[in-house]
Amino acid sequence: MATRRVPDGRQRRRQLCDAAIRLLAEHGAKGLSHPRVDRQAGVPEGSTSYYFRTRTALVHAVAERVAELDLADLRSVTETDVDTTRQAAVSRLASVVSKSLTGDGLTRTKARIELLLQASRDPEISAVFHANSQTYLRLHRELAERSQPSDADPSGVDDRALLTVNFISGLMLSAAAGGQPVIKRDRLESLLAQIAGSGP
Amino acid sequence: MATRRVPDGRQRRRQLCDAAIRLLAEHGAKGLSHPRVDRQAGVPEGSTSYYFRTRTALVHAVAERVAELDLADLRSVTETDVDTTRQAAVSRLASVVSKSLTGDGLTRTKARIELLLQASRDPEISAVFHANSQTYLRLHRELAERSQPSDADPSGVDDRALLTVNFISGLMLSAAAGGQPVIKRDRLESLLAQIAGSGP
Numbered sequence: 484m485a486t487r488r489v490p491d492g493r494q495r496r497r498q499l500c501d502a503a504i505r506l507l508a509e510h511g512a513k514g515l516s517h518p519r520v521d522r523q524a525g526v527p528e529g530s531t532s533y534y535f536r537t538r539t540a541l542v543h544a545v546a547e548r549v550a551e552l553d554l555a556d557l558r559s560v561t562e563t564d565v566d567t568t569r570q571a572a573v574s575r576l577a578s579v580v581s582k583s584l585t586g587d588g589l590t591r592t593k594a595r596i597e598l599l600l601q602a603s604r605d606p607e608i609s610a611v612f613h614a615n616s617q618t619y620l621r622l623h624r625e626l627a628e629r630s631q632p633s634d635a636d637p638s639g640v641d642d643r644a645l646l647t648v649n650f651i652s653g654l655m656l657s658a659a660a661g662g663q664p665v666i667k668r669d670r671l672e673s674l675l676a677q678i679a680g681s682g683p
Numbered sequence: 684m685a686t687r688r689v690p691d692g693r694q695r696r697r698q699l700c701d702a703a704i705r706l707l708a709e710h711g712a713k714g715l716s717h718p719r720v721d722r723q724a725g726v727p728e729g730s731t732s733y734y735f736r737t738r739t740a741l742v743h744a745v746a747e748r749v750a751e752l753d754l755a756d757l758r759s760v761t762e763t764d765v766d767t768t769r770q771a772a773v774s775r776l777a778s779v780v781s782k783s784l785t786g787d788g789l790t791r792t793k794a795r796i797e798l799l800l801q802a803s804r805d806p807e808i809s810a811v812f813h814a815n816s817q818t819y820l821r822l823h824r825e826l827a828e829r830s831q832p833s834d835a836d837p838s839g840v841d842d843r844a845l846l847t848v849n850f851i852s853g854l855m856l857s858a859a860a861g862g863q864p865v866i867k868r869d870r871l872e873s874l875l876a877q878i879a880g881s882g883p
Contacts, residue, residue: 508846513713513802560863599860600711600796606717609862616863618801642874645866649853657849660799664818666845674842678878 499589500548508593546611569629577672700748708793769829777872784858
């Protein structure tokens with residue numbers, strides 16, 4: 484006997500969060516409401532309220548969803564074995580960043596920046612993103628270390644990580660604001676190679 | 684005979700925009716409304732509606748005010764004579780950026796990022812910031828050119844300008860989000876010197 488497929492709770496929450504990400508990107512924080520998420524996700528009225536009782540609960544869940552998707556992207560760069568050359572790692576990073584500047588990637592980027600602005604007023608959102616930003620900084624330190632001559636100033640590694648993280652973050656803000664041509668993937672790779680470390 | 688001082692229109696508009704900047708920074712785009720601006724500015728009810736009929740008119744005026752204040756800061760860096768060393772120009776830039784990461788500067792930075800997110804949905808806001816971002820890029824090209832050996836690859840100047848602009852923009856986003864220590868002025872100057880150009 485055929486049974487009607489009912490999405491499990493986890494799947495439905497994810498679906499609602501993904502709809503909320505699109506709303507945040509398109510209309511900003513003031514465009515986010517439970518009924519709008521219902522409509523955007525194409526689910527029965529009241530579904531979003533059932534899973535996320537308050538606006539705060541909804542916003543926190545969306546922040547967690549964005550961070551989870553970001554982390555999956557980051558892992559594709561960080562999960563390199565010792566044989567991965569620095570050049571290959573920088574190339575993967577360029578691909579991940581490049582994807583975040585257009586299309587669906589840009590939708591998530593816009594939502595992330597909306598949430599980051601709310602993070603300054605909401606410690607829980609701040610905590611969600613803090614873990615990822617630590618992972619991100621570690622990745623960039625590793626990239627910088629690979630090309631760091633062992634006798635060089637160790638503060639150079641921190642400097643390069645800080646330059647890289649903020650350069651990428653600035654590109655994302657610029658893409659989110661729009662109005663300017665988005666940097667091409669190959670140019671991005673060349674720039675990342677310059678700041679992630681000048682070694683081979 | 685003593686007369687009651689009535690602020691002229693221009694002064695009153697500026698006062699209302701400055702109040703709106705504080706509201707945007709503290710509560711985000713959804714915290715901005717005509718009655719709230721009246722209260723924040725401590726002016727009679729209805730004043731903001733008198734000067735800015737619609738929400739769009741208000742938001743555009745606030746964007747122009749932010750851009751005007753930004754431009755004044757930028758000029759303090761760009762208005763250098765030929766005798767100004769690259770080092771002195773980088774030092775001035777570090778001071779301007781550093782101020783934008785804390786206190787009143789951070790208030791404007793947060794408001795600017797809120798407006799930049801709206802710029803992606805509003806061509807008029809986008810146009811307001813576009814002029815400044817061109818000035819900004821020109822400044823960074825000039826800084827890079829000063830330290831560019833004349834026989835070097837000219838694309839290096841563009842690269843450094845792009846790195847510097849986006850690095851600064853990323854720092855501002857990070858400061859706006861909060862939750863992390865803000866970079867110290869001297870370290871910032873050292874990092875800017877590294878990317879604005881490696882020459883003397």
